[in-house]
Amino acid sequence: MLQLRDVTVKVEGEVILKNINLVIPRGETHILLGPNGSGKTTLLKAIMGMGGAEVEGEILLDGQNIADLSVDERARLGMGIALQKSPAVPEISLQEILQITGEKHGTDEMEEKIESLNCGYLLERGLNENFSGGEMKRSELLQLLVQDPKVVLVDEPESGVDLDNIVIIGEALKRLLKSPREIEKKRAALVITHTGHIMDYLNADRGYVLVRGSITCAGNPRDLFEEVNQNGFEGCLECQITE
Amino acid sequence: MSNHGIEEKKSKLQNKARQALDKKAAYGSDLDLSSEVSTVEEAPLESLKNLDRRIREASLLAGMNTAEKERSGSYFQKGDSAIYARVQDAYEGKVEIMCIEDALQEYPWLWDYWWSMVPVDMDKYTAAVELWGKGGYFMRILPGARLDQPIQSCLLLDEAGASQRVHNIILAEEGSEAQIITGCTVSPEVKQGSHLGVSEFFIKKGAHLTFTMVHNWAEDFDVRARTGVKVEEDATFVNNYLLLKPVRSIQAYPRCVLEGDRSRSRFNTIVYGQENSELDLGSVIELNGQGTRGESISRALSTDGSRVMMRGRLKARSNDVQAHLECRGMLLSKESEMNAVPELWVEGAPQADLSHEAAVGPVSEEVVEYLMSRGFNKDEAVSVVVQGFMQAGIQGLPEALENLLRQTLSSMSEEAV
Numbered sequence: 001m002l003q004l005r006d007v008t009v010k011v012e013g014e015v016i017l018k019n020i021n022l023v024i025p026r027g028e029t030h031i032l033l034g035p036n037g038s039g040k041t042t043l044l045k046a047i048m049g050m051g052g053a054e055v056e057g058e059i060l061l062d063g064q065n066i067a068d069l070s071v072d073e074r075a076r077l078g079m080g081i082a083l084q085k086s087p088a089v090p091e092i093s094l095q096e097i098l099q100i101t102g103e104k105h106g107t108d109e110m111e112e113k114i115e116s117l118n119c120g121y122l123l124e125r126g127l128n129e130n131f132s133g134g135e136m137k138r139s140e141l142l143q144l145l146v147q148d149p150k151v152v153l154v155d156e157p158e159s160g161v162d163l164d165n166i167v168i169i170g171e172a173l174k175r176l177l178k179s180p181r182e183i184e185k186k187r188a189a190l191v192i193t194h195t196g197h198i199m200d201y202l203n204a205d206r207g208y209v210l211v212r213g214s215i216t217c218a219g220n221p222r223d224l225f226e227e228v229n230q231n232g233f234e235g236c237l238e239c240q241i242t243e
Numbered sequence: 244m245s246n247h248g249i250e251e252k253k254s255k256l257q258n259k260a261r262q263a264l265d266k267k268a269a270y271g272s273d274l275d276l277s278s279e280v281s282t283v284e285e286a287p288l289e290s291l292k293n294l295d296r297r298i299r300e301a302s303l304l305a306g307m308n309t310a311e312k313e314r315s316g317s318y319f320q321k322g323d324s325a326i327y328a329r330v331q332d333a334y335e336g337k338v339e340i341m342c343i344e345d346a347l348q349e350y351p352w353l354w355d356y357w358w359s360m361v362p363v364d365m366d367k368y369t370a371a372v373e374l375w376g377k378g379g380y381f382m383r384i385l386p387g388a389r390l391d392q393p394i395q396s397c398l399l400l401d402e403a404g405a406s407q408r409v410h411n412i413i414l415a416e417e418g419s420e421a422q423i424i425t426g427c428t429v430s431p432e433v434k435q436g437s438h439l440g441v442s443e444f445f446i447k448k449g450a451h452l453t454f455t456m457v458h459n460w461a462e463d464f465d466v467r468a469r470t471g472v473k474v475e476e477d478a479t480f481v482n483n484y485l486l487l488k489p490v491r492s493i494q495a496y497p498r499c500v501l502e503g504d505r506s507r508s509r510f511n512t513i514v515y516g517q518e519n520s521e522l523d524l525g526s527v528i529e530l531n532g533q534g535t536r537g538e539s540i541s542r543a544l545s546t547d548g549s550r551v552m553m554r555g556r557l558k559a560r561s562n563d564v565q566a567h568l569e570c571r572g573m574l575l576s577k578e579s580e581m582n583a584v585p586e587l588w589v590e591g592a593p594q595a596d597l598s599h600e601a602a603v604g605p606v607s608e609e610v611v612e613y614l615m616s617r618g619f620n621k622d623e624a625v626s627v628v629v630q631g632f633m634q635a636g637i638q639g640l641p642e643a644l645e646n647l648l649r650q651t652l653s654s655m656s657e658e659a660v
């Protein structure tokens with residue numbers, strides 16, 4: 001279970017997120033909606049300990065406060081993230097990072113995972129080096145599949161992805177989020193999205209709307225999505241869906 | 244060359260050298276050569292296996308295989324003494340390896356090559372090699388010979404405070420093909436001394452030579468290398484250079500002249516500046532012939548208080564030539580310094596196509612954080628980036644050296660973090 005208690009995030013001295021509270025039980029997928037610049041990426045990175053954010057409040061992973069742990073400590077506890085924009089790392093190939101990540105996290109069926117995300121032809125390339133938008137997203141999800149985390153954080157998996165690849169990405173997400181049968185292995189996921197396409201695959205349990213650094217709405221993800229489509233995000237500032 | 248001609252050439256060279264003894268080098272810090280001493284004379288060896296264990300280990304780190312497995316021939320020089328020069332039976336008639344004094348005796352024509360690609364009065368170091376030099380190797384790959392195993396050589400210094408001054412000539416005859424792996428190193432006890440090396444290469448028509456040099460020196464060691472390469476028609480010269488150990492100072496700026504049409508050259512350089520090393524390295528490729536191609540790729544890492552200067556110059560004198568220069572440096576400490584100085588010169592060849600890329604910077608924090616999010620700890624993340632960065636500097640490294648490089652890189656990037 002992932003829980004955020006009164007989380008406030010500052011980046012370079014500026015408050016980007018205020019008093020965020022949320023609970024994602026195991027086996028549930030929650031989605032985060034919000035306009036550009038509202039702080040979605042900052043929130044996801046802060047949960048992972050990335051982006052040089054100063055965090056106040058508690059980030060609880062199965063009850064343990066991880067807010068002061070380093071990024072790699074969080075990863076080893078079972079947190080994983082697929083970034084909206086990942087840096088190019090020409091010094092290491094996709095193959096190498098998959099191999100090392102797989103060794104760390106004891107992954108099997110590597111070939112099959114690579115195949116399922118159609119990344120075979122990218123293996124020898126420098127990681128993210130000149131990857132197209134869709135290739136980047138597929139490789140991020142592949143790395144997450146190999147990492148096999150308990151808490152999955154995914155930032156805009158569908159942006160810049162064509163309709164054929166949405167299917168590939170959607171299926172991978174489905175697999176990532178819902179596969180384990182035993183409850184103790186079930187994952188908690190937080191996915192940022194702007195479109196309905198990916199929602200069809202996610203079967204999300206709950207949604208949040210983030211506007212100017214605050215969660216303004218929470219509720220059924222489809223209802224939230226409809227609401228935003230009709231009235232825009234500003235409507236969420238005073239919307240009634242919130243329980 | 245006639246005996247008379249040789250005597251005349253000798254005395255001319257010596258005169259020029261004497262006049263250049265105080266001439267400072269164009270680059271690098273100035274060394275005082277007056278206090279240098281020669282080494283004790285050593286007896287020739289029957290087999291490299293008879294070398295002391297510690298010497299065998301030191302030479303191994305410089306790429307030398309003392310069991311001579313998978314090698315076509317070997318040359319070993321300890322201090323001033325050429326103690327071993329041998330061609331494996333299977334390669335008799337394909338390659339000749341001897342110490343330079345013997346070669347000059349045996350082949351009067353060699354005097355025509357002697358000091359033809361490096362001027363004897365270039366500076367005090369070339370002068371010192373001419374006046375006080377001892378040894379160096381002569382390697383000749385005979386016309387049309389294709390060596391499927393590399394030739395190896397090791398120049399080792401085993402006496403503290405001594406100086407080694409060698410003059411090497413490498414002749415790749417027409418249509419030949421070979422690899423040379425050469426290591427310059429010191430035994431573990433030696434921390435101080437100097438090495439002055441002059442090397443002249445002649446790559447004849449259609450020949451292909453890959454020359455890989457590994458430098459393994461010590462903290463108080465100074466090295467000055469002077470190298471000239473002449474490449475004829477359709478011939479290729481590939482130079483790999485690796486420096487992975489601390490040294491006090493090294494300065495080298497080899498010059499490769501692509502004289503023949505369609506000749507090619509590539510320089511790969513991997514250097515690791517550490518402690519207080521002062522490294523001033525680079526290469527000059529002169530593209531004189533039609534359709535010549537040149538490439539120079541350098542990767543440098545600097546840590547501790549090291550200072551690294553990466554030079555590179557491409558000089559085009561003919562149309563229809565293409566060359567590229569790439570210098571990339573990574574800094575791992577606040578105290579280290581790095582400079583990249585790429586130069587492109589075009590002289591009367593408006594169609595020449597020269598380009599360069601230079602980048603110097605730290606290991607990207609964003610990248611390290613990204614790798615950490617996959618479960619790498621910080622040290623592993625930095626080490627992966629550093630290793631990948633350095634490895635990209637050498638492509639097509641002789642197999643024998645690949646493992647050595649990988650080992651050194653992994654231990655060195657552990658030290659680096």
Ligand SMILES: Nc1ncnc2c1ncn2[C@@H]1O[C@H](COP(=O)(O)OP(=O)(O)OP(=O)(O)O)[C@@H](O)[C@H]1O
Nearest residue numbers: 011012016034035036037038039040041042043084
């Ligand atoms: N390192 C930083 N320094 C200064 N401002 C930052 C930094 N990182 C993020 N911000 C600012 O914080 C705000 C939130 O950015 P964030 O990337 O979290 O938005 P987002 O909701 O993910 O937007 P998008 O939908 O465009 O991806 C933006 O105004 C952004 O400019």
Ligand SMILES: [Mg+2]
Nearest residue numbers: 040041042084
């Ligand atoms: Mg974002």
